Amino acid sequence: DAGVTQSPTHLIKTRGQQVTLRCSPKSGHDTVSWYQQALGQGPQFIFQYYEEEERQRGNFPDRFSGHQFPNYSSELNVNALLLGDSALYLCASSLAGKEGIDEQYFGPGTRLTVT
Amino acid sequence: LAKTTQPISMDSYEGQEVNITCSHNNIATNDYITWYQQFPSQGPRFIIQGYKTKVTNEVASLFIPADRKSSTLSLPRVSLSDTAVYYCLVGAAMDSSYKLIFGSGTRLLVRP
Numbered sequence: 001d002a003g004v005t006q007s008p009t010h011l012i013k014t015r016g017q018q019v020t021l022r023c024s025p026k027s028g029h030d031t032v033s034w035y036q037q038a039l040g041q042g043p044q045f046i047f048q049y050y051e052e053e054e055r056q057r058g059n060f061p062d063r064f065s066g067h068q069f070p071n072y073s074s075e076l077n078v079n080a081l082l083l084g085d086s087a088l089y090l091c092a093s094s095l096a097g098k099e100g101i102d103e104q105y106f107g108p109g110t111r112l113t114v115t
Numbered sequence: 116l117a118k119t120t121q122p123i124s125m126d127s128y129e130g131q132e133v134n135i136t137c138s139h140n141n142i143a144t145n146d147y148i149t150w151y152q153q154f155p156s157q158g159p160r161f162i163i164q165g166y167k168t169k170v171t172n173e174v175a176s177l178f179i180p181a182d183r184k185s186s187t188l189s190l191p192r193v194s195l196s197d198t199a200v201y202y203c204l205v206g207a208a209m210d211s212s213y214k215l216i217f218g219s220g221t222r223l224l225v226r227p
Contacts, residue, residue, distance in 0.1 A: 004158070033214060042202055042217030043159065056214050090158045092215075104215065106158025 004093050004107035012113045013081050021076040021110045025093030029105070031055075032074040034066060035090040037109070043090055049074050050096055078112075086114045119203045124222040133190045135221050137203030140184050148179060148186045151202045153220070159202060163188070190223075198225045 005024045013019050025032050031050045035043035045058035049068035068074045072093075078085055088109040120138040127133045139148070147166050151159040163170055165177040165186070176189040190197060200220040 035215075035217075040219075042200075042220050043215070045214045045216065048214060058214070088156070092158070104161070106160065108157055111156070 004091055004105050006089075006091050006107040006110050008110060009108070010111045010113075012115060014115055015081055015083060017081050017114075018077065018079045019081060019112060021078075021089050021091075021112070022073065023076070023091030023093075023107060024073045025091075026105045029093035029095050030072050031094045031096045032068060032072065033092045033094070033104070034074070034076045035092065035106075036060070037088040037090060039087070046076070081114045083114050086112060088112075119205055119218050121201075121203050121218065121221045123219065124224070126224050126226065127193055128226050129194055130192050133193050133197070133223060133225075135188045135190075135201055135203075135223070136185060137188070138185045139203070139205045142183050142205050143207075145207045146205050147207070148177065148183075149204045149206075150175070150177065150188045151204065151215075151217075153200045153202065159215075159217075162201075193223075193225045195225050195227065197223065199223060 004026050007022045023032055033048040034046040036046055037043040046060050046064055047054050047066055048056040049066055052068045063079045065077045088111050090109045091107045092104045094104045147164055149164040150162045152162050153159040163172055163175050163177045165179050167179050170177045178187040200222050202217050202220040204215055
């Protein structure tokens with residue numbers, strides 16, 4: 001039973017560039033959430049996708065956008081990268097409607113460095 | 116959403132019991148208390164969740180007093196591999212798609 005996978009593992013970009021991060025949810029899950037974790041801080045919720053639509057959004061600018069595909073995998077896109085976007089980007093998957101937040105599973109993350 | 120306060124860091128030695136307390140004075144009636152563990156360069160991992168009194172699983176115990184304004188995560192006989200950041204979260208748990216609100220967590224260092 002495959003867990004949550006993310007790619008790439010590491011990424012280095014230059015300010016102003018655009019980046020796309022990918023996530024495959026745990027088998028049987030249909031909801032994907034994205035989090036940003038700056039060094040030394042807890043993860044911050046970016047947004048959540050369900051049925052190919054953004055269902056919830058945290059306090060992040062429109063430069064952050066996403067997509068969910070019919071197979072439930074998801075992409076996170078960040079445009080016009082800033083130095084402050086350097087962080088670990090985490091993907092978490094879950095099954096909509098299933099009780100218990102213990103049912104959220106996180107991937108290993110993508111480490112983005114903006115220079 | 117209820118705000119949580121927990122110690123920034125804690126030190127312990129192998130074999131000791133570690134208790135990490137979290138304050139959540141504004142917890143709502145429907146809120147559950149959940150703890151996550153995170154190792155460096157990995158995603159958080161669910162440890163335990165409770166509503167009131169005591170919950171125990173194979174990893175930890177969670178003690179919640181009657182007023183629910185605080186909770187204590189207890190890790191029995193820690194090992195070096197328990198060195199990690201521990202997050203206390205408070206929120207409604209009726210839907211697994213609930214967005215998780217993390218604080219800064221408690222950095223636990225277990226020494227030999």
